[in-house]
Amino acid sequence: MADIQLRDLTKRYTDDVLAVDGIDLRIHDGEFLVLVGPSGCGKSTTLRTIAGLEDATDGTIEIGDSVVNDVSPKNREIAMVFQNYALYPHMTAAENMSFGMRSVSDFSAEEIERRVADAAETLGIEELLERKPKELSGGERQRVAIGRALVREPQVFLLDEPLSNLDAKLRVQMRAELLKLHRQLETTTVYVTHDQTEAMTLGDRVAVLNDGQLQQVASPQELYDFPENRFVAEFIGEPAMNVLPVELRATGHGLTAAHEGFTVELPGTTDRAALGADDRTVSFGVRPEDIALASSLPDGAATFTAEVTVTEPLGEQLLLHCRVGSAEIQVKVEPRSQVAVGESVTLGFDRERLHLFAADTGETLYHSARPKADPNGRAEQSHEPASSEGLAPEAEPTG
């Protein structure tokens, strides 16, 4: 068990290619931290640098209490699981799991046998031990690969997109098993994925990376509710948050965001300066699930009209692509709503879930809900049901 502390971690491949750009991150003992971001954002490089497969160009990596920059990978007490499983094709599952231990001669034969048997039992792969990788299914191979990591009894697990090669159903199943395993072992785990759903479901905390820089580290719900910038807002959530340019206007009791297709009051605002916005034009963000048909809104809520261009029945919800002025927005509505393509619909926002981002930097200027920090650094929604203009509870985001 160990903490991991990254200080100003930088990895530069050539003068032009900066893969990781000054990351400061503390991963707590026993935590399941997910590194997520688009392709090429530096998440895998960060993981490989922690593993020691890449040297850091700058900055330090601490595992436990010691700086490990110059410690060889095998002495870092880590175990890594790769996307392609990295099983040796000519060895059986048991041989694959024990090969590393047999190679270093620190372990007795009984010890190796015991650990392999324990890991196999934990993962439920006892009957697969004598099979070779090509006789195993994808899920079974991944279990063996995880088993190989378990037998090392490491301080830290590093998982590099371990579920990406599995089909969708198996991925969901393995996700649950990974969580169960983590709860059982409580080993510090760093998990890399490009899949934001995986990140949200697995992580105690999720670190979002883009262009080698850390965008935000927070619990999944906090990332979803209170993104610190436009990138995080658009990256987390499926489908992505609608972001539209709006003009800020001061009215008698606060600010109003005006778009060519709609105007919406921003609760709890007094003037632009209080938001830190010195420009009239900002980016307005609202998630598809925080827009609803007027019919499901309480009476008196502000509404606007939009033209439906595409409908996508998702089963549990109906996704509408709508044209508002010159902009395109996506809206999630009740699954069996009677909406046809080409029709005009009346929509309204959940005023508790509006976001404003600076037009130039993308920094968050405003959330209509207020984060409340708890001792674990997690945030909760501040709004009580008392705010009567809110949507009906079933339209609340589920994360």
Add this chain to the structure above:
Amino acid sequence: MATQTDTSTTTTTETLRPTRWLPEDLWVHAALVGSIFLMAMPLLLAMIMSTQTTSEVYEVTNLGIGSQGLANYWTALTEYNFATYLFNSAAMSLVIVVGKVSLSLLAALALVYYELPYERGIFMFILLTLLLPVPVRIVPLFQLLADLGWTNTLLALTGPYIASATAVFLLRQHFMSIPASLVETARLDGVGPLRFLFRVLIPMSRGMIAGVCVITYIYAWNQFLWPLVAVTDKSSQVVQVGIRYIQGSAQAGLTRWGLIMAAAIIALLPPLLVLVALHRPLLKTFAIQQK
């Protein structure tokens, strides 16, 4: 047989075509048969001549099995020392195969799995040696061997062939097709490079190594010029040069072609056997892909 099945399947699938009595790919087959015949011709002639007497060989129209039967083969093996030559050739080829493949494995391991300074330059330099094959270096090489006192030894025969750019290249390409995560896993586990080579890379590359061995073996077996220069002692000579010796022993002013052809067939058999036994890995070797 094959043409019959061809016609039947094409009739069922393409019922619109009226003329079915000739297979559609008749010309392809004719061209294949023709080119195979052309390629096999020298071999067929050699086999026929190897059974003929010298005078029968000189009757150009005589293309039947000759009167000698297998007597020429026996003569070559006994009177002309071919048993010794075969043994020498086998020893030379074996040493070259083992030496070349071992060295190339180590070189490819270093090139693929280690970060060497100027790695690309080193690889280019290795490839550059392809421009300088043994025949080009024959004079300085001979001088070197003479200075070392290696003349007429197995070392002289095999030494210049141990380092091979071709084998390094083939193995490097193959190693590059093995996922990097395998070696990374090994590094994380603290598996040493040689253990990784013997326990992981070689078992995973068996087919490729067998293919490289076949190529190397046939190449080594067919060496002529270098053994001719490096070995002067007949008892240390190899089979390809041995054939040349027979040419020297003309009978009544006539070259004994029957005997030479028998010797050539004898020289051809060992690599043929190896090729037949290992043709599968050889085919794989030439279908290498780089991921």
